[in-house]
Amino acid sequence: MNRPNFVLKLDQKAGRDWSAAECKRVIAWLREREQERLVWFAAARYLGVAVAKEDVEEAWVAFYTETLEAARLSYRPGGPDFVTYAVYVCFKRECVRRGEKIRCRCKSTVSLHRAAVESETSDEELIDAGPQPCGIVERRHLIEEINLFLAGSGIPERQKRAFELRYLAEMSNEEAASEMGAEIGTVRVWAHRAAARLKDHLVQKGWAD
Amino acid sequence: MGPGNGLWTRLKNDLSPDPHLTDVEFIEFAADVVDAVEAVRLRQHVAGCSQCAGELSSLREIGGVWKDSAAYLEARISQSKPVPSEPKQEAWWAQALAWTSLAPLGRGLAAMAATDDTAFVDFAVENEDDTPVDGLTGVIQRRGDEYYVRVAATIEVHDRYRGRMVDIAAVDNATNQLSFQRKIGLGQFVLIGTKLDITSVKLSARLIP
Numbered sequence: 001m002n003r004p005n006f007v008l009k010l011d012q013k014a015g016r017d018w019s020a021a022e023c024k025r026v027i028a029w030l031r032e033r034e035q036e037r038l039v040w041f042a043a044a045r046y047l048g049v050a051v052a053k054e055d056v057e058e059a060w061v062a063f064y065t066e067t068l069e070a071a072r073l074s075y076r077p078g079g080p081d082f083v084t085y086a087v088y089v090c091f092k093r094e095c096v097r098r099g100e101k102i103r104c105r106c107k108s109t110v111s112l113h114r115a116a117v118e119s120e121t122s123d124e125e126l127i128d129a130g131p132q133p134c135g136i137v138e139r140r141h142l143i144e145e146i147n148l149f150l151a152g153s154g155i156p157e158r159q160k161r162a163f164e165l166r167y168l169a170e171m172s173n174e175e176a177a178s179e180m181g182a183e184i185g186t187v188r189v190w191a192h193r194a195a196a197r198l199k200d201h202l203v204q205k206g207w208a209d
Numbered sequence: 210m211g212p213g214n215g216l217w218t219r220l221k222n223d224l225s226p227d228p229h230l231t232d233v234e235f236i237e238f239a240a241d242v243v244d245a246v247e248a249v250r251l252r253q254h255v256a257g258c259s260q261c262a263g264e265l266s267s268l269r270e271i272g273g274v275w276k277d278s279a280a281y282l283e284a285r286i287s288q289s290k291p292v293p294s295e296p297k298q299e300a301w302w303a304q305a306l307a308w309t310s311l312a313p314l315g316r317g318l319a320a321m322a323a324t325d326d327t328a329f330v331d332f333a334v335e336n337e338d339d340t341p342v343d344g345l346t347g348v349i350q351r352r353g354d355e356y357y358v359r360v361a362a363t364i365e366v367h368d369r370y371r372g373r374m375v376d377i378a379a380v381d382n383a384t385n386q387l388s389f390q391r392k393i394g395l396g397q398f399v400l401i402g403t404k405l406d407i408t409s410v411k412l413s414a415r416l417i418p
Contacts, residue, residue: 002244034242037275041240044271045232053274060275061285074390088233100372142216157353161400167216169397172232179400195220207217 003083004029011082015075026082027068035083039063042087046095047102055102059095067091078181080174088174142207143168149201155194158182162190163198227254230261239268301415302378302387306339308411311379314351327352334360334375334414342416345370347377349412350398356407357398358391360414370395370416377401379412392417 007029010022018026029035043059044051071086079085146168150160158180165176166187176191177184222228230238230251237243238251255261309332327350334345344366350357360375373395379388388410393399 034240037272038236038240038242040275041236041268041272044268045236045239049267053271056271056274057285074392092232097372167219174233181400181402192223196224199220199224202217 003081007083008081012077014077015072015082018072023072027064030068030083030086031064036060039087039091042091043095046092046099048099051099051102055098059091059098062094063087063091067094076181079178080184084174084184085178088172089178092172092175142202145202145205145207146198149198150194153197153201155197156190159190159194162187163194166191167195227257229258230254230265235261235265235268239265239272300378300387301337301376302380302390302413303385305335305378305413305415307333307335307341308413309333310382311349311407311410311412314349314356314407332412332414334416336416337418342370345375345395345416347375347414349401355403356401358393358401359398360393360395362395367395374417375414376417377412377414379407379410382409382411 006022007026010018010026030039040056040060043056043063047055047059067090068086071082071090074090075082075085080089150163155163161180162176165171165179166173169176171179173184173188173191177187180187182190234243234247234251238248238255243251255265309330311330313330314328329351330349332347332349334342334347336342344363345360347358347360350359358377360377362370374392375395376390376392378390380386381388388407389401391399391401
């Protein structure tokens, strides 16, 4: 996505240090139709599947009235640019929180049988799809194996950290970059290098073909 | 038998020559804001991947709803409170009573900065009324020249505070100027910076209601 020059320049200083005119300018740009569409799609994606139009609408309005300002106040230069930080880090967190509440609200109204009919699976299949004890134990063993490898493999610290954030903390590249205060592309490369070495190791250990 | 969980699937997908679309790619592709070269690659992947095609189709479905109601949403934003350019009320940390000095982390900093030595300082987490939160403790850790912060809950209160966030503020002892402020979830080590000048910094933490 292309950013205008004045937005790129703002990325060089903390959001708290922006002047009132700079704030107004970046907000005005984000209120242009193309960016509004982007925020709408981000809300739809991050809220999760099967949310109502009203939920997306509410999150979308919240972006312009609350999240944007919160993102500005917490923005620090060095990591992702401001728009990426606001939309793909702060707004994502906000939507995930909202999505969780929406699912909790709906849970009591959706029966197992109804869910099975909607997804065309039997009740038994639906129960089988839930987390099973053997799966949990297997996952724990995998994470132990990964931790052992990370501790003893001699992978550089930054690659290790990028991997932990991306795969163990389940963050996106944008969130990991924000946590590490580094460029998104750099974090992606760090995580990829660690992941490639780990994959070879896991295949060698017989975890997968 | 493979690990059979999301971690392994993500690892394999990220390392594959034609990975599935990321959240950011889904959003920008659906909103038509990706550049032409990137769009060709994404289009090619979607054409041969029923999973991504399905997800993109449901995202575009909800995008169509936005086009129809843009004027209504515009009105809703106008009715909402305007985005403030400066925080309206005084920050909570300006009135905080409990502060923890970070000076112990700075001992022999010059000598240790280039090593992997670590140092810890514990701190308390408080409620809005300045009373300590039972079962929540924070730790700030220096690893070489990187500083991490983590807030953990005891087993007894873990479920009670699941999903809650803690606001951490560090201010300069002498000037009372904010050095850094972060909102973090429970349990994760979060990088707050590198080579910080922490010898004259104190820290306070508050559970977000």
